[in-house]
Amino acid sequence: MALYPFLCLVFCLTVSAEFVWKHHNNEELPLVLEEVHQKCPNISRIYALTEPSVCNVPLYVIEFSDTPGFHQPYKPEVKYVGNIHGNEVLGRELLLGLAHYLCDQYLKNDRRIRALIHSTRIHLLPSMNPDGWQLSTDTGGRDYLIGRYNNHSVDLNRNFPDLDAITFEFERQGINHNNHLLKDVTRLAAPLEPETRAVMRWIMSVPFVLSAAMHGGDLVANYPYDESKTGAPDSDYSASPDDDTFRDLATAYASAHADMASATRRGCRTTGADDSGSYNFGKQGGVTNGAAWYSLKGGMQDFNYLATNAFEITLELGCEKYPHAKDLSKEWERNREALLAYLWKAHIGVKGIVSDDSGFIQNAIISVVNITGPVPRPIRHDVTTGAYGDYYRLLTPGHYEVTASHPGYFPVSRVVTVPENQTSAHVLNFRLEPTTSWFDDEIGFGVYPHASRDAQPRIYKRSLYERVASTMLEDKDHKH
Numbered sequence: 187m188a189l190y191p192f193l194c195l196v197f198c199l200t201v202s203a204e205f206v207w208k209h210h211n212n213e214e215l216p217l218v219l220e221e222v223h224q225k226c227p228n229i230s231r232i233y234a235l236t237e238p239s240v241c242n243v244p245l246y247v248i249e250f251s252d253t254p255g256f257h258q259p260y261k262p263e264v265k266y267v268g269n270i271h272g273n274e275v276l277g278r279e280l281l282l283g284l285a286h287y288l289c290d291q292y293l294k295n296d297r298r299i300r301a302l303i304h305s306t307r308i309h310l311l312p313s314m315n316p317d318g319w320q321l322s323t324d325t326g327g328r329d330y331l332i333g334r335y336n337n338h339s340v341d342l343n344r345n346f347p348d349l350d351a352i353t354f355e356f357e358r359q360g361i362n363h364n365n366h367l368l369k370d371v372t373r374l375a376a377p378l379e380p381e382t383r384a385v386m387r388w389i390m391s392v393p394f395v396l397s398a399a400m401h402g403g404d405l406v407a408n409y410p411y412d413e414s415k416t417g418a419p420d421s422d423y424s425a426s427p428d429d430d431t432f433r434d435l436a437t438a439y440a441s442a443h444a445d446m447a448s449a450t451r452r453g454c455r456t457t458g459a460d461d462s463g464s465y466n467f468g469k470q471g472g473v474t475n476g477a478a479w480y481s482l483k484g485g486m487q488d489f490n491y492l493a494t495n496a497f498e499i500t501l502e503l504g505c506e507k508y509p510h511a512k513d514l515s516k517e518w519e520r521n522r523e524a525l526l527a528y529l530w531k532a533h534i535g536v537k538g539i540v541s542d543d544s545g546f547i548q549n550a551i552i553s554v555v556n557i558t559g560p561v562p563r564p565i566r567h568d569v570t571t572g573a574y575g576d577y578y579r580l581l582t583p584g585h586y587e588v589t590a591s592h593p594g595y596f597p598v599s600r601v602v603t604v605p606e607n608q609t610s611a612h613v614l615n616f617r618l619e620p621t622t623s624w625f626d627d628e629i630g631f632g633v634y635p636h637a638s639r640d641a642q643p644r645i646y647k648r649s650l651y652e653r654v655a656s657t658m659l660e661d662k663d664h665k666h
């Protein structure tokens with residue numbers, strides 16, 4: 187992730203502090219971010235992803251945190267990604283507006299925004315597809331498809347490795363290997379585009395726990411899985427192990443939006459008074475399972491969930507893909523509370539640190555059984571600990587048995603109650619005991635040589651994220 191240190195030398199004299207609602211072009215976009223950073227240098231940082239777009243436009247991110255540039259244990263990381271389809275542009279402008287808003291409210295001592303920024307690391311990528319945006323804009327921004335794709339005519343939201351196929355196969359075979367599945371990919375359906383590769387490297391290298399990707403063309407919060415389990419093209423609900431949690435996350439956005447969840451609003455494709463036969467998501471709370479709407483392979487949402495610890499949903503922000511500039515500030519008002527409510531969702535469930543006598547344990551596995559109802563139900567999607575031994579397990583209110591495990595240690599389980607309306611995840615730390623030291627302490631097992639204990643890799647220095655990013659990503663795409 188290259189830093190962008192020299193922008194200021196060129197542009198600092200020309201920046202103005204007032205945010206204007208309009209369609210910002212690819213030259214103006216980094217200037218807007220730079221304005222925000224100038225106003226809020228202590229809580230923001232601008233960086234570009236590792237690779238630019240096909241037409242060489244950098245993919246800029248602005249980060250908000252009280253420790254910009256650094257992950258801190260107990261502090262969840264969240265991202266918003268806008269404009270993945272180049273002609274779906276509202277998310278791009280909302281994220282620029284959100285960047286200004288977070289900074290301005292922080293400076294005005296807005297207590298809620300200060301608490302959010304002090305407890306959360308927030309990354310905003312306003313445009314994942316600047317080339318598509320350019321084409322769409324140059325052709326008037328009215329077409330349903332022109333500008334959707336990147337400059338290689340590839341749909342970026344179909345270009346991610348299809349991990350759904352892998353997890354469905356494991357499910358069918360009863361194999362309980364349910365996370366970080368990128369290393370199980372044996373071939374890619376298509377070469378990775380530069381924008382896809384840049385975003386993959388990003389999501390594999392930052393320990394995100396929550397995310398949303400922004401689209402347009404309908405008004406609904408869509409949650410995993412996007413791919414059906416039977417191959418049906420539509421109307422085939424495809425539940426993930428975290429179905430309850432995903433529904434809760436999507437509902438958090440929809441119900442805080444002005445009318446996404448309104449049962450009385452009209453559906454986007456309604457022609458007359460009668461909207462039977464077309465989807466009206468307002469009548470179902472403003473949320474939908476992806477495959478229950480229509481099935482797609484290679485989407486970014488499911489990739490996040492199946493390749494990393496991040497839970498991602500997809501936001502369709504309105505019927506109009508390219509709204510008129512004069513409507514943008516109204517759209518901001520309609521989305522503002524939802525954008526903030528969703529960021530707070532990074533704080534639901536439990537979080538903590540897994541360690542042993544000598545330090546943090548990276549890549550420990552956190553598994554959860556839902557013991558709220560009469561029958562315990564395992565949630566077959568584990569999360570793993572990161573560089574500081576820290577984990578974040580998003581959960582809805584209820585009672586859970588949480589287990590931390592790692593090869594070479596005895597697993598430890600604890601029971602926890604997740605309350606409603608959390609603004610901070612319940613802290614649950616684990617101290618694991620190496621199996622070898624247990625043998626050392628037992629009379630009769632004293633013959634176990636200390637050498638074998640010392641040979642135990644106690645702390646894995648390289649994270650799963652880095653390992654996968656540096657090996658799988660590199661050679662897989664070169665084979666095609």
Ligand SMILES: *[C@@H]1O[C@H](CO)[C@@H](O)[C@H](O)[C@H]1NC(C)=O
Binds near residue numbers: 225
């Ligand atoms: C940034 O932090 C420094 C040192 O703590 C402080 O003096 C300065 O006022 C802060 N600037 C802003 C814009 O908050």
Ligand SMILES: *[C@@H]1O[C@H](CO)[C@@H](O)[C@H](O)[C@H]1NC(C)=O
Binds near residue numbers: 321337338339
């Ligand atoms: C790629 O970009 C060039 C230069 O902007 C443009 O002329 C061309 O139409 C674009 N092609 C596609 C397929 O988007």
Ligand SMILES: *[C@@H]1O[C@H](CO)[C@@H](O)[C@H](O)[C@H]1NC(C)=O
Binds near residue numbers: 431556558581583
């Ligand atoms: C656990 O079970 C309860 C009761 O069935 C349910 O309300 C809750 O959403 C479940 N939690 C998760 C994370 O699935």
Ligand SMILES: *[C@@H]1O[C@H](CO)[C@@H](O)[C@H](O)[C@H]1NC(C)=O
Binds near residue numbers: 606607
């Ligand atoms: C949680 O918030 C909702 C909505 O604000 C409220 O109706 C509910 O009573 C709250 N629950 C608790 C336990 O505070």
Ligand SMILES: [Zn+2]
Binds near residue numbers: 271274401402
């Ligand atoms: Zn889209």
